[in-house]
Amino acid sequence: SQKIEQNSEALNIQEGKTATLTCNYTNYSPAYLQWYRQDPGRGPVFLLLIRENEKEKRKERLKVTFDTTLKQSLFHITASQPADSATYLCALVSGGYNKLIFGAGTRLAVHP
Amino acid sequence: DADVTQTPRNRITKTGKRIMLECSQTKGHDRMYWYRQDPGLGLRLIYYSFDVKDINKGEISDGYSVSRQAQAKFSLSLESAIPNQTALYFCATSDSVQGLGGANVLTFGAGSRLTVL
Numbered sequence: 290s291q292k293i294e295q296n297s298e299a300l301n302i303q304e305g306k307t308a309t310l311t312c313n314y315t316n317y318s319p320a321y322l323q324w325y326r327q328d329p330g331r332g333p334v335f336l337l338l339i340r341e342n343e344k345e346k347r348k349e350r351l352k353v354t355f356d357t358t359l360k361q362s363l364f365h366i367t368a369s370q371p372a373d374s375a376t377y378l379c380a381l382v383s384g385g386y387n388k389l390i391f392g393a394g395t396r397l398a399v400h401p
Numbered sequence: 402d403a404d405v406t407q408t409p410r411n412r413i414t415k416t417g418k419r420i421m422l423e424c425s426q427t428k429g430h431d432r433m434y435w436y437r438q439d440p441g442l443g444l445r446l447i448y449y450s451f452d453v454k455d456i457n458k459g460e461i462s463d464g465y466s467v468s469r470q471a472q473a474k475f476s477l478s479l480e481s482a483i484p485n486q487t488a489l490y491f492c493a494t495s496d497s498v499q500g501l502g503g504a505n506v507l508t509f510g511a512g513s514r515l516t517v518l
Contacts, residue, residue: 297441321504332405332491332509333444340504378443382505388459389505391436393443 291316295379295392302369302399310364310395312379317390319381322355322362327376327394336377337364369399404428407492407510415518420479422513424492432495433475434507435459435467437488444491450475451497482517489514 294313302308312322321340325333339346339355339362346353352365366373376394405426414420424433432451436444436459446459448467456467464486466478479486493507 293443323504323506325507330512332493332511333507334509335506338504338506380444380507388446388449389507390446391444393441 291390293317293379293381293390293392295377295395297393297395299396299398302397304370304399304401306369308366308369308373308397308399310377310397312362312364312392314360314381317360317381318357321382322353323380323389324351324353324362324364325378325380325391327378333378366397369397371399371401373397374399403511405492405494405508405510407490407513409513410511411514411516413516413518414482416483417481418517420482420515422477422490422492422515424475424477424510426473426492426494426508428494428496428508429472430494430496430508431472432497432505433469434493434495435465435475435477436491436493437461438491438512439488447477447490479515482515484517487515487517 292315323338324336327333337353339353350367354363376396378394380389380391408423434449435447438444445461447465450456450469453469468476490513492510495505495507
């Protein structure tokens, strides 16, 4: 069966460290993968997109990697700040019409 | 004003009642979606519409119906609400022709929290 798995346990890190979140998938062959940020009580907000032919994508302190052999994407936040505390969702396209399927998300808590 | 507006933001209702959640957008996007979010399960697609005359079921459409009244409006109905439909519901939009080379990037509303007693 098709699955998208993100670590369900919260990730707690110290301010200034690099946070690394993982998204694994099975039985999909996505053309691209997206990452969203969700704050409590709010809708997800798009952060980054990486295509299957790209190994890495960067945006300011954010970096995403995409390994189609391992069927895994890693999401890094360098020099993390308490304001980065949120839940991060990965999403990939499935089937026709480019429908997006989401993982359950990983909650990140950055402590001062 | 928000690009994607959902009403109501919170609703408590009783089993068997009919509920409508409304979504309107000012993005000019042609695609609209309804997702529900439950703790530990993430976002699951209920229905989606790629234009006014196009409605498609998502992975969990049973017990729900939708109406695309205009390009900017997409409503979700629960004909007879049941407690396991208690969840956070999100409307989202996307553009079929957009700057990221056709990738389907979603813009979400703030969500509608529904509690069915």
